[in-house]
Amino acid sequence: MYGLSAEDLQIQDRARTFADELIPFEVEAEMNGGDLPKDVVAAHKARAIELGLYATNMPAELGGGGCSSLQQVLVQEQVGRVTNALAWVAATPPSWLPSVATPYQLERFVRPTVRGEREECYAITEEGAGSDVDAIIATARRDGDDYLLTGEKWHVTSYNSADYAFFQAKLVGGAHDGEHAMFLVDLPSPGVTVVRTPAYSHTISHHHPIVAFTDVRVPASHLVGAEGDGMSFAYEWFRFERMMVAARCLGGAQRLVEEMASFAQEREVQGRPIAALGAIQGMLADSQTELFAARSMVYETARGIDAGTDVKIQHAQCSMAKLYASEMAGRVADRAVQVFGGRGYMRENVAERFFRELRVERIWEGTSEVQRAIIADQMTKRGPRSLA
Numbered sequence: 001m002y003g004l005s006a007e008d009l010q011i012q013d014r015a016r017t018f019a020d021e022l023i024p025f026e027v028e029a030e031m032n033g034g035d036l037p038k039d040v041v042a043a044h045k046a047r048a049i050e051l052g053l054y055a056t057n058m059p060a061e062l063g064g065g066g067c068s069s070l071q072q073v074l075v076q077e078q079v080g081r082v083t084n085a086l087a088w089v090a091a092t093p094p095s096w097l098p099s100v101a102t103p104y105q106l107e108r109f110v111r112p113t114v115r116g117e118r119e120e121c122y123a124i125t126e127e128g129a130g131s132d133v134d135a136i137i138a139t140a141r142r143d144g145d146d147y148l149l150t151g152e153k154w155h156v157t158s159y160n161s162a163d164y165a166f167f168q169a170k171l172v173g174g175a176h177d178g179e180h181a182m183f184l185v186d187l188p189s190p191g192v193t194v195v196r197t198p199a200y201s202h203t204i205s206h207h208h209p210i211v212a213f214t215d216v217r218v219p220a221s222h223l224v225g226a227e228g229d230g231m232s233f234a235y236e237w238f239r240f241e242r243m244m245v246a247a248r249c250l251g252g253a254q255r256l257v258e259e260m261a262s263f264a265q266e267r268e269v270q271g272r273p274i275a276a277l278g279a280i281q282g283m284l285a286d287s288q289t290e291l292f293a294a295r296s297m298v299y300e301t302a303r304g305i306d307a308g309t310d311v312k313i314q315h316a317q318c319s320m321a322k323l324y325a326s327e328m329a330g331r332v333a334d335r336a337v338q339v340f341g342g343r344g345y346m347r348e349n350v351a352e353r354f355f356r357e358l359r360v361e362r363i364w365e366g367t368s369e370v371q372r373a374i375i376a377d378q379m380t381k382r383g384p385r386s387l388a
């Protein structure tokens, strides 16, 4: 890929090395419900920090990597080559938080998170509010110097390893009645309980439980930004996360293209490698071509952000990148299973694991349908040329 600086190539290389070190642990994790021994996970996290792959998106003055958007994409692309979420130890804390955090919040939450000492989770989605975040019914009620938080949140990823949660609710009473607000909730806290922990398609150590918050008391100092600001944080985070989802999809597809191309060379049927068969060649060529298209798109989007593209255009382009890269990765994973034949249906096979794992990339951080709605909306408001 053209146009990468020496610094870009170095961080890409470190991330590639890290991913290659994690790959040998995948099958053990898959066969153990996603878990690896605690000391192994701790060593992986320490290695991510040592290689400068931790909190790459956070400002350097807070101890983060201070990386450009393109560099963040390069890192997430490489770690996306690993299954079973083993590379989530190269965490990306909320980059929107430092600019709105109070000095108290910076010391208590942000800095320790950047150092890898604290871990967050997000409690936003509810049973009746996913794509339509505005439909949440969780409430936040001011009570003296505190707020009381109540609501049931779904799919709270990493709740089992996090030690604080972002909780989004609608305010009840006061000048901002009915508006959104975001709170920091230490975990565990009285009134926060797991309702149940459903099983999901992928096999990872991070659970996604349904969590009930019942009159959870937090000090007013745990309000993020101001009352009424809640939704603006969600939008900013979505933009970042959608590009990172797209980057990880590039990595997943890259791994699959390499693995299926190599298998197609080795596997012989009727005395010749299946790579010589037109039907197999079609699957390989389509996968490689679509990966190239997606990578060009994701890198270009990141470069635009680094060059200061208008934020509304960024929003639409991140949606396009996420939409295309996640759908591309899903098609590649489907073809990879097919190229591997019966082996592709075995859980010890990387294609089988990615086939399940990549499916959620079309759902979380906004479904494909929601991305299309965002793109079409911006086309109407700004004209198709502005998004090109």
Ligand SMILES: Cc1cc2nc3c(=O)[nH]c(=O)nc-3n(C[C@H](O)[C@H](O)[C@H](O)COP(=O)(O)OP(=O)(O)OC[C@H]3O[C@@H](n4cnc5c(N)ncnc54)[C@H](O)[C@@H]3O)c2cc1C
Pocket: 121, 122, 123, 124, 125, 127, 128, 129, 130, 131, 132, 154, 155, 156, 157, 158, 200, 208, 360, 363, 364, 365, 366, 367, 368, 369, 370, 373
């Ligand atoms: C594994 C996993 C982890 C997650 N982690 C978290 C987390 O940590 N924190 C958190 O808060 N949430 C999390 N989520 C929630 C995730 O963001 C939502 O599942 C997602 O936004 C979709 O919402 P929904 O499930 O309610 O689907 P719905 O909104 O009910 O959508 C159902 C269908 O309707 C379609 N649809 C909805 N609205 C529109 C529209 N306007 N136009 C066209 N079609 C539409 C959707 O595309 C979909 O096909 C997670 C989800 C999963 C599966």
